[in-house]
Amino acid sequence: MAKPKRAERREKDRATAKLAKDLERLWKLGPGGAPERPIVITSPSEVETQARSTRCPICQGELKVEEHVAETRGSARLRVARVVCVICRAPRSIYFQLRATTLN
Ligand SMILES: [Zn+2]
Incomplete structure (x- = not known):
């Protein structure tokens, strides 16, 4: 017996939302994803x-x-790029740190 279409779609949407959340969290752990991890x-x-x-x-x-x-x-001293995805419109910030040339 196949599940009603609507319930199936709802389940899929939920899975997609969870995946997006996971991907976002993972991305924030990478370089530039947080003020503690600037590029x-x-x-x-x-x-x-x-x-x-x-x-x-x-x-x-x-x-x-x-x-x-x-x-x-x-x-x-950080530089922050406030960006938005042109496709899914998700906003995020990318963090950068300017290397002081005098300290080398
Ligand atoms: Zn996107």
Whole structure:
């Protein structure tokens, strides 16, 4: 006996939502996913280049940079790219840290 279509679809939607959540969580554990794990860059211009070459962890869509801001967390000066996926519209932030050239 096949399950009613609607229940089947609901089950699938739930599974998809859970998968998206897992992928997002995993992505946040990677480089740039959190303020504690910034991607090290040498020039602020790399922020947009890197952000644009990053893909949406959920749908592999391109990310559009909506905003590029400077943030200070404790003693760390961070650059944050606020991006949104062009396909699934999921917003996220990618964190960068500018390597101080004087410290090398
Ligand atoms: Zn996406």
